[in-house]
Amino acid sequence: MAAGEWLLVLGLAATLAWTTLCLGGYLAGTMVTTAWAVFALSVLGFGLWAAGRRNVHLAVLLPVPFLLYALGSLLWLAPAKWLAWREWLLWFQMWLVFAMALHFGRGRAHTWMLVGTWVALGLTGTGMAAWQRFVDPSWMMLGREQADQFVGRSAGMFGIPNSLAGLLELMVPACLVLVFSRAVRPVGKIACAWLAALFVFAVVLTGSRGGWMGIGVALLVWPLLTGRDWRKKLLGTAAVLLCVLAGLWVLYHGSEYARQRIDPFLERKFETSRPLIWKAGWQMWREEPWIGRGAAAYNVLFDQYRPRGFLNEPDWTHNDHLNTLIDYGLAGFALWMGAGLALGWAGWTAVRRARRETFTTDNLFALAKWKLGLWLGLVAYAVHLSVDFHTKIPALAFAAAMVAALLVRDEPAWWRPVRRVPAWLLVGGLMLAVVALAWRVASPLYRAEAIRVEARRQIERYALTGEGNLAEIAPAAKSALTRAVRMDPGNGQAWADLSYATVQSWRAGKGDLVSLGRFAELAAEEALNRCPVDAEFWVRKAVALDIQRGRSETESCYRRALELAPNAPAWWYHYAYHLQAFPSRKAEAVKALETCLALDPSHGPANILRQQLTTNR
DSSP states (O other): OHHHHHHHHHHHHHHHHHHTTTGGGSHHHOOOOOHHHHHHHHHHHHHHHHHTTTTEGGGGTTHHHHHHHHHHHHHHSSSSSHHHHHHHHHHHHHHHHHHHHHOOOOOOOHHHHHHHHHHHHHHHHHHHHHHHHHTOOTOOOGGOOOOGGGGTEEEEEEEHHOOOHHHHHTTHHHHEEEEEEEOOOOHHHHHHHHHHHHHOOOOHHHHHHHHHHHHHHOOOGGGSSSSSOOOHHHHHHHHHHHHHHHHHHHHHHHOOHHHHHHHHHTTTOOOSHHHHHHHHHHHHHHHHHTTOOOOTHHHHHHHHHOOOOOOOSSSSSOOHHHHHHHHHHHEEEEEEHHHHHHHHHHHHHHHHHHHHHSSSSSOOOOOOHHHHHHHHHHHHHHHHHHOGGGSSSSSHHHHHHHHHHHHHHHGGGGGGEOHHHHHHHHHHHHHHHHHHHIIIIIHHHHHHHHHHHHHHHHHHHHHHHHOOOOHHHHHHHHHHHHHHHHOOOOOOHHHHHHHHHHHHHHHHSOHHHHHHHHHHHHHHHHHHOOTTTTTHHHHHHHHHHHHHHHOOOOHHHHHHHHHHHHTTTTHHHHHHHHHSSSSSGGGHHHHHHHHHHHHHHTTTHHHHHHHHHHHOO
């Protein structure tokens, strides 16, 4: 049993480290390994639990109602089931990590292993953040280059700077609170102060205003939760506020980039992009307020609500609270928020019990200050969720689950014994469910998505930069996407990309025009069978029909795409390109191009085509 528990703890630490260092687990290729690791460790954990004391921590049941509701939303409401499965599998894996951290690794040495891994990742992220800020701003993990919009801000091992802030904000409060603990030795206080300073420095380098806000709110709350004298509490809050303001003043006058991030707030010129996608999300929710639009619906439906002139492609609404409300409605949001509030209440109970019962101890993890630091870290994380999507990033989801487990797992009132027969029946059912999910759903889904993303990336790179030979890229992408749809036939985007790659292979001069067009049409129809409300899928079918010539339904496909995405300039350009092939419809083509350019004046192909048409006319 002891060896098995150590294996599980080491596996959890390694999985957290691997997932975090691989861009936070955002890529499907990373999740192939991460999902198998989490599922394998959970099966090991089930076996150890059933063969051991068979005590269950009731907090493990808190997320279950939401998980079941989200599964129902996936099966009956989700407009794109392959996206919904990815989201639900992440919720499920987050729960498994929470369950394992609750029930195993409760010994001091085990806890040090988990906390040490967490701290090591923070230090690694800080070092990477400094490298990105002062040496190579474009550097990223896995040989990638940072997006232009984030150059100048540090993302550490993540692709997005806000994600690094999300990881570090879980750690900063715990480090700071321990500095003021009488039970911590001077050497420990120095180490905690040093870590806090480094992590705050890294959060500053991220330029994440959401991270700054989350940590700031947590630190302002901190004095209100200590002691009994309200005058001292308020004075403490005022002191923290002064420190925060002083830090912002130093940043503002000492860093040009920080000044650029702060100035809009001082001038009351707040960010425009987030309010726009929040407004679109609010409109989505109001159309189905009680049960929601379906799991992972936001990105699929966004084109129907896209604000005029907004060109970004948001996967989520940059507000996890609102995103959950849109996808799962008030019913699902109540279950999600209820689980979070219940865990917060259980965590605060743990802090209060430790204050009553633990005055001096050589066990750091039993101290009330330690538990208060973890609780404040979760508060910072929850505040940051109002402007970001941390629960959609695997590493951040796992880190939050582990922190919550470390906070509440030692509460004796939450433990209940389970009889042997029910325990083995429960474990048997969970093992079968986990193995089935891993083998039949997760593995093919992640592997196929990894293939799809890379194939599409190669074609897009050629389209944007002209790098490579299309005669080689398009057939290779078509072959890869064929493997992807065989691996996971439910992935509608993979079918649409297969249609796209097939058309591109014709452009490269490979194959008979009509045969390729028919193949591309069938692939697009497969995509539409899986998600008929995605405008891109209708465009893929329309283009496939276009190259076959003379197909009467081509026009209706373009029009359906424009109904679903009236403010998407790319689809207006495609429609204009279709119209310009007919001499009698050149005026309509010019009008479609004008609509495209009104939405995106910098659309290069549309400008070229309009010039050609107006010159010829």
